[in-house]
Amino acid sequence: MATGGPAPAVAELARRRGFYFRASAVYEGGAGFYTYGPQGAALKANVEARWRERFTDQEGHLQVDAPTIMPEAAFAASGHLDGFDDAMVTCGACGSAHRADQLIEATTEIDGAEEMAPDAQAAAIADAGIDCPTCGASLAGEPVEPFNLMFPTPIGPGSQEPGYLRPETAQAIFVEFPRLKEYARGQLPFGVTQIGRAYRNEISPRRGIVRTREFTQAELELFIDPDDPGPEPTDWGDTTVQLWSAADQRAGRQPQQQTVAAAIAEGVLANRWIAYHIAAAAAWYAQIGVDPARLRFRQHRSGERAHYASDCWDAEAEVGDGWIEIAGFAARGQYDLQHHAAAADADFSMYVPLAEPRTETVVEVDVDMSTLGPRFGAAAPAVAAAVERACKADPGCAADATVTVTVDGEPVEVDTAAVSVTESEQTIAGRQVTPAVIEPSFGIDRTVYTLLVHAFDEDTLDGEPRSVLRLAPAVAPTEVGVFPVVSNAPALVERAEAIAAELRTAGLRVTYDAGGSIGRRYRRQDEVGTPLAVTVDAAATEDETVTVRARDTGAQVRVPADALVAVLRTMLEADGAIDAAAAAGHPVEPVG
Numbered sequence: 001m002a003t004g005g006p007a008p009a010v011a012e013l014a015r016r017r018g019f020y021f022r023a024s025a026v027y028e029g030g031a032g033f034y035t036y037g038p039q040g041a042a043l044k045a046n047v048e049a050r051w052r053e054r055f056t057d058q059e060g061h062l063q064v065d066a067p068t069i070m071p072e073a074a075f076a077a078s079g080h081l082d083g084f085d086d087a088m089v090t091c092g093a094c095g096s097a098h099r100a101d102q103l104i105e106a107t108t109e110i111d112g113a114e115e116m117a118p119d120a121q122a123a124a125i126a127d128a129g130i131d132c133p134t135c136g137a138s139l140a141g142e143p144v145e146p147f148n149l150m151f152p153t154p155i156g157p158g159s160q161e162p163g164y165l166r167p168e169t170a171q172a173i174f175v176e177f178p179r180l181k182e183y184a185r186g187q188l189p190f191g192v193t194q195i196g197r198a199y200r201n202e203i204s205p206r207r208g209i210v211r212t213r214e215f216t217q218a219e220l221e222l223f224i225d226p227d228d229p230g231p232e233p234t235d236w237g238d239t240t241v242q243l244w245s246a247a248d249q250r251a252g253r254q255p256q257q258q259t260v261a262a263a264i265a266e267g268v269l270a271n272r273w274i275a276y277h278i279a280a281a282a283a284w285y286a287q288i289g290v291d292p293a294r295l296r297f298r299q300h301r302s303g304e305r306a307h308y309a310s311d312c313w314d315a316e317a318e319v320g321d322g323w324i325e326i327a328g329f330a331a332r333g334q335y336d337l338q339h340h341a342a343a344a345d346a347d348f349s350m351y352v353p354l355a356e357p358r359t360e361t362v363v364e365v366d367v368d369m370s371t372l373g374p375r376f377g378a379a380a381p382a383v384a385a386a387v388e389r390a391c392k393a394d395p396g397c398a399a400d401a402t403v404t405v406t407v408d409g410e411p412v413e414v415d416t417a418a419v420s421v422t423e424s425e426q427t428i429a430g431r432q433v434t435p436a437v438i439e440p441s442f443g444i445d446r447t448v449y450t451l452l453v454h455a456f457d458e459d460t461l462d463g464e465p466r467s468v469l470r471l472a473p474a475v476a477p478t479e480v481g482v483f484p485v486v487s488n489a490p491a492l493v494e495r496a497e498a499i500a501a502e503l504r505t506a507g508l509r510v511t512y513d514a515g516g517s518i519g520r521r522y523r524r525q526d527e528v529g530t531p532l533a534v535t536v537d538a539a540a541t542e543d544e545t546v547t548v549r550a551r552d553t554g555a556q557v558r559v560p561a562d563a564l565v566a567v568l569r570t571m572l573e574a575d576g577a578i579d580a581a582a583a584a585g586h587p588v589e590p591v592g
Ligand code: GAP
Pocket: 167, 168, 169, 170, 200, 202, 209, 210, 211, 212, 213, 214, 215, 216, 217, 219, 325, 326, 327, 328, 439, 441, 442, 443, 444, 445, 446
């Protein structure tokens, strides 16, 4: 396992070796936008592919790919237009804007500044004597104000229709729910996933790809019956995780290491659907190379939760200079679907059959409008509705000569000769419900950053210091480097090129490199995390063998060329372990 690198070393490696760099730098483009270079784009695509395999394919969920610009009405309904704010303090001297809670937490002992009211934040800034990080002027006396993080964009010419870049991929799923429930054939629970861009006009973008203004989310919206308590823990309950409950945070206690099943039994994980996805995420993170010792799940304290969430846990990774949130697991309840249903006047509900059909007494009330109309005029429908409600609640109402109801605050007496009440036994087989939502939401960029930090290592190999990325083969940009041992022997070069082509055809991610000494080529691939290197030397044209070298140890084996694909696959599946091939019975010989 890598020791993990300090943030500056990783950022420098990322820039130098083409993982990511600031976008539009030639024009000094706006802060908070990053371009993934060749290595980073491949790493990110592999992380997305592994996520899709685990959280879409293995779960049997549906997938969508929706537009990133959405109409204002969608965000008025979702609550983002009014409530998606961060607290901002603006420097009166230089005009630069800063996130108030971050300034307070970086400068004082206060934890949870995000939960403070704006006035309290302004007072804390004044009390702590916090100065503007840009120009050094005092921020005391400056107001703290909400700043909406959404990017507005007019849709079409003439700015007729206001729109916004989506601040989370989730809303693009919720607005399509009336169609999606049809594709799910009306069955709950069902999940819809989406990997795509989200945009937030962050007040203080920082730490490279950790807090940007355009980023990639991989979100799963799981639609459930609100009464569904979630699955009973089976083998997934055995997953051990570090959990930091809101109660432990408030009491100043450290996170607890426990199995998910134990946390459910103790009520630490009160929501079994969230528990299931925390277990799934912990296993997935380990598979792609997040160090389990540097991963924890932290519950939101009540003041921290988003406007839609009733319970929320973040996955947090330690990245050398502190912990960052890399994913969130929220119980969003019926909030989103109910709000879109009301605003769009569309049907966001589903019919849920009861496990056991039951018999109920159904009361039907019929009010004779030909009697009520002449007597009450325009108020007749309201009077009839009030009578209907009263008699449904008390089916015996018609036994009296009159029934008295309240309409617009006034008592109204209605002759029961105009009212007929019937009661009948009916079998109820199901009910119409608005589903609740469980949402695991992963930040892909922060996952990529965490993988780089956790994989980064510096060691000495063959007497030489080197930096190496110990990336898991499942996500490494390149799985196999192929090198002719020298570049001035045409037969050997031709053989090496042919081997690289064969490996690509077999579906492996291959880099061919004939430039510089073989030692330098090994170092180049070590630094970008390539787990295995195939070296083609004279033996390749004589006895048809090549050598395979492991990134992590430098150990080498000689392999018959016709067994190469199978040998490499075995090693890659064993996390790049070179001895896995001999253990699996492949014809390999140790070198040296
Ligand atoms: N739909 C729920 C939602 O968007 P969130 O906690 O705001 O929840 C989910 O975001 C994930 O998206 C975070 O855990 C983080 O990994 C990522 N994320 C959020 N804001 C980001 C930003 N400005 N830059 C990079 N990643 C970000």
